[in-house]
Amino acid sequence: MMPTSGFETIVPFHPSADQTASSARRTSDLFAQYQLEIHRRTDRLFAALMVFQWIAGVVFGFWVCALAWYGTTSRTHLHVWAAVFVGGAICLLPALLGTLRPGYTSTRYTIAVAQMLMGALLIHLTGGRIETHFHVFGSLAFLACYRDWRVLIPATIVVAGDHLLRGVFWPQSVYGVLAASQWRWLEHAAWVVFEDVILIVSCRRSIAEMKDTAERTAALEQEVRTRQQAENVAALTAAVGLALTRGNELQPMLQECAEALERRLQGGLARIWTLDECGATLELQASAGTCNQFDAHHARVAVGAFTIGAVAQSSEPLLMHAADVHLPMGDAGWAERTGLITFAGYPLLLDAKLVGVMAMFAPRAFSSSALDAMAAVADALALGIDRTHAERELARYTTDLEVAHKTEREHAAHLVTLVDQLRMTQRRAEEATRAKSDFLAGMSHELRTPLNAIILYSELLQEEAEENPPHSSVADLQRIQLAGKHLLELINGILDLSKIEAGKMTLALEPFDVRAMIHELIDTVGPLVQKNGNTLTVHCADDLGTMSADLMKTRQILLNLLGNAAKFTEGGAITVDVALDAIGSRRAVRFAVRDTGVGMTREQTGKIFEPFTQADVTTTRKYGGTGLGLAIVSRFCRLMGGDVSVDSRPDQGSCFTVRLPVDVVDTGMDSVSADAA
Amino acid sequence: MATVLIVEDNEPSRDALARRLQRRGHHPLLAIDGNQGLSVARALTPDLILMDLGLPGIDGWEATRQLKNDPETRHIPIIVLSAHAMTTDRDVALAAGADDFDTKPVQFQRLLGKIEVLLAKGIAR
Numbered sequence: 001m002m003p004t005s006g007f008e009t010i011v012p013f014h015p016s017a018d019q020t021a022s023s024a025r026r027t028s029d030l031f032a033q034y035q036l037e038i039h040r041r042t043d044r045l046f047a048a049l050m051v052f053q054w055i056a057g058v059v060f061g062f063w064v065c066a067l068a069w070y071g072t073t074s075r076t077h078l079h080v081w082a083a084v085f086v087g088g089a090i091c092l093l094p095a096l097l098g099t100l101r102p103g104y105t106s107t108r109y110t111i112a113v114a115q116m117l118m119g120a121l122l123i124h125l126t127g128g129r130i131e132t133h134f135h136v137f138g139s140l141a142f143l144a145c146y147r148d149w150r151v152l153i154p155a156t157i158v159v160a161g162d163h164l165l166r167g168v169f170w171p172q173s174v175y176g177v178l179a180a181s182q183w184r185w186l187e188h189a190a191w192v193v194f195e196d197v198i199l200i201v202s203c204r205r206s207i208a209e210m211k212d213t214a215e216r217t218a219a220l221e222q223e224v225r226t227r228q229q230a231e232n233v234a235a236l237t238a239a240v241g242l243a244l245t246r247g248n249e250l251q252p253m254l255q256e257c258a259e260a261l262e263r264r265l266q267g268g269l270a271r272i273w274t275l276d277e278c279g280a281t282l283e284l285q286a287s288a289g290t291c292n293q294f295d296a297h298h299a300r301v302a303v304g305a306f307t308i309g310a311v312a313q314s315s316e317p318l319l320m321h322a323a324d325v326h327l328p329m330g331d332a333g334w335a336e337r338t339g340l341i342t343f344a345g346y347p348l349l350l351d352a353k354l355v356g357v358m359a360m361f362a363p364r365a366f367s368s369s370a371l372d373a374m375a376a377v378a379d380a381l382a383l384g385i386d387r388t389h390a391e392r393e394l395a396r397y398t399t400d401l402e403v404a405h406k407t408e409r410e411h412a413a414h415l416v417t418l419v420d421q422l423r424m425t426q427r428r429a430e431e432a433t434r435a436k437s438d439f440l441a442g443m444s445h446e447l448r449t450p451l452n453a454i455i456l457y458s459e460l461l462q463e464e465a466e467e468n469p470p471h472s473s474v475a476d477l478q479r480i481q482l483a484g485k486h487l488l489e490l491i492n493g494i495l496d497l498s499k500i501e502a503g504k505m506t507l508a509l510e511p512f513d514v515r516a517m518i519h520e521l522i523d524t525v526g527p528l529v530q531k532n533g534n535t536l537t538v539h540c541a542d543d544l545g546t547m548s549a550d551l552m553k554t555r556q557i558l559l560n561l562l563g564n565a566a567k568f569t570e571g572g573a574i575t576v577d578v579a580l581d582a583i584g585s586r587r588a589v590r591f592a593v594r595d596t597g598v599g600m601t602r603e604q605t606g607k608i609f610e611p612f613t614q615a616d617v618t619t620t621r622k623y624g625g626t627g628l629g630l631a632i633v634s635r636f637c638r639l640m641g642g643d644v645s646v647d648s649r650p651d652q653g654s655c656f657t658v659r660l661p662v663d664v665v666d667t668g669m670d671s672v673s674a675d676a677a
Numbered sequence: 678m679a680t681v682l683i684v685e686d687n688e689p690s691r692d693a694l695a696r697r698l699q700r701r702g703h704h705p706l707l708a709i710d711g712n713q714g715l716s717v718a719r720a721l722t723p724d725l726i727l728m729d730l731g732l733p734g735i736d737g738w739e740a741t742r743q744l745k746n747d748p749e750t751r752h753i754p755i756i757v758l759s760a761h762a763m764t765t766d767r768d769v770a771l772a773a774g775a776d777d778f779d780t781k782p783v784q785f786q787r788l789l790g791k792i793e794v795l796l797a798k799g800i801a802r
Contacts, residue, residue, distance in 0.1 A: 456693035
């Protein structure tokens with residue numbers, strides 16, 4: 001809870017000082033009230049008493065000595081008439097005042113004087129009988145009923161004056177004797193003073209008690225009020241708490257709080273603003289109390305503007321006179337007219353972050369418990385506003401999330417469709433590949449059957465022709481046979497390539513001695529090389545040892561390169577260099593096949609590893625070959641993790657270099673069965 | 678000098694192969710489909726059979742299996758000749774019980790070598 005000393009401005013009517021002052025005021029009010037009541041009551045008593053004294057005196061006079069005898073004649077005694085008229089005159093005014101204007105000081109004093117004059121009249125009319133002097137004492141005692149010792153002063157003066165005047169000029173009428181003692185007045189005066197002293201003391205004590213009672217009553221009232229305030233504060237806290245926890249909508253929730261504030265703290269006007277999202281403007285959310293016809297003026301207040309904006313800017317509570325509050329509507333006399341005297345403004349802070357402002361006008365000073373309650377309410381409001389903000393934020397996030405989810409779902413659905421399409425495309429591609437494969441296999445089968453017959457027959461005819469001359473048809477038959485064989489090579493090459501492309505070419509890895517493999521190879525191609533008058537030189541490094549690779553494919557690669565070299569070189573030199581090398585970090589064997597043949601241009605070397613692209617269209621015609629050899633070489637090399645490159649110039653020969661890892665690793669595509677065919 | 682049964686539906690191939698084998702001193706027997714191949718093999722018990730795969734009726738695989746399951750003909754070596762050059766054909770043929778496999782067009786010298794080897798084995802047994 002925010003301490004009361006946290007206020008920026010400590011106002012003159014500080015709550016605790018104010019409480020003391022108001023308590024004292026209340027005490028004196030109560031005291032005055034009690035006094036007035038006694039005065040009035042006593043005034044009325046005396047009004048009746050005076051009339052009663054008058055009538056009783058007259059009746060008594062008639063009864064005791066109604067007639068005065070002068071010889072034989074008797075008539076009503078003069079004193080009786082004196083009692084009737086003088087007594088009536090004396091009691092008339094006080095009786096009237098006591099009836100008509102009870103409670104006035106003048107009434108009281110008039111009564112005091114009149115009452116003492118009545119005493120004087122009684123003493124006088126009874127001829128100064130000493131018993132009648134007790135009327136004086138009785139009167140003074142009755143006057144003490146006023147509990148106002150001052151009343152005794154004019155009464156005493158009247159008694160003293162009466163005794164003094166009549167004692168001097170008409171002593172019998174006072175003391176009942178013609179010649180009184182010189183000190184008789186002193187004796188009487190002493191008795192009166194004695195009674196006065198006693199009465200004054202008792203009056204003062206009575207007054208003190210009355211004051212005490214007034215004080216106690218005031219304190220009791222104060223306590224009752226405090227308890228009531230506490231109850232109000234409790235009710236306020238409960239109402240605000242309930243509104244803030246139960247409410248979902250900001251505005252009705254704050255309105256409920258504003259109404260609770262206004263009702264429970266008996267303020268004239270309670271308003272609640274919230275800070276907008278930019279943090280620059282306060283927006284009026286709730287207003288309760290007498291003056292909400294001005295709400296439109298306060299709907300939007302910039303931070304820093306007017307008193308409300310100042311509270312927001314300073315983030316400090318502000319307590320001040322209502323008349324000093326700077327209002328957007330610019331009506332300075334407003335507070336005075338409406339009777340609102342106090343203003344309290346509270347920033348609504350959550351962890352030092354401003355979320356709004358709460359303001360309250362009241363027709364009286366706020367008690368400290370009210371200020372404490374407002375501070376607590378301000379804290380609660382900040383929490384409540386923050387909660388609704390958070391909920392709104394959450395709702396927005398939830399919506400965003402839902403949208404995102406929806407989008408994501410749509411994306412996912414789209415993706416699924418795409419994947420399905422892709423799968424279908426892939427299946428179609430696979431089907432196409434399989435169809436292609438099947439077609440190739442079928443075509444291969446269909447081509448092989450007639451080829452089988454062609455080759456067998458041509459060979460048969462050759463054999464027969466050689467045995468039975470003339471041999472004129474042998475050359476033609478040889479051509480048929482060659483064509484058949486070429487066709488077979490083509491078919492085999494196409495089949496190999498298609499297998500590689502389809503990823504169906506598998507490796508049959510086995511360790512073999514490189515030098516032995518090379519020498520075996522040379523034996524095979526020896527006749528072919530020598531056919532064109534070429535020489536063949538082989539250099540094998542000493543440290544070759546064994547390598548692990550697909551022996552058949554390695555042989556096929558080298559056979560192809562050597563075949564090419566022999567084919568495109570005439571009367572030249574063919575050399576084979578075999579040495580250890582490396583592909584990246586892997587150990588490798590390098591086979592270099594060099595010739596001194598026709599060579600190729602740079603343009604030609606660029607495409608010789610593609611299928612059906614011999615260096616020149618005329619090449620096929622001149623040198624034969626399928627145009628698939630180097631394409632297969634290149635793919636076999638890659639299949640085994642190696643490579644092939646060429647360096648060649650026209651008319652200066654070519655050098656093909658193949659590098660194969662010493663330890664070929666099967667990248668394992670479709671290694672279902674070893675291809676040992 | 679051996680009796681070699683050629684089971685082959687393609688007439689030119691059958692004829693050319695028969696004549697070439699004859700020239701090398703073998704005695705060829707001919708069958709044009711699986712059924713005929715089976716009956717000839719059972720009736721005449723040749724020394725060796727050259728079996729085509731793609732045959733009408735009972736195909737080469739089935740004929741090979743039946744011959745190899747029959748105690749009477751089980752000992753006769755069979756070389757499967759196929760225009761199918763795929764490796765799977767070879768595996769299937771060997772699984773059916775064939776003793777060797779070669780592709781068409783026939784490389785006659787190689788085929789002769791395989792025949793010699795199988796006949797020598799048969800004699801040794």
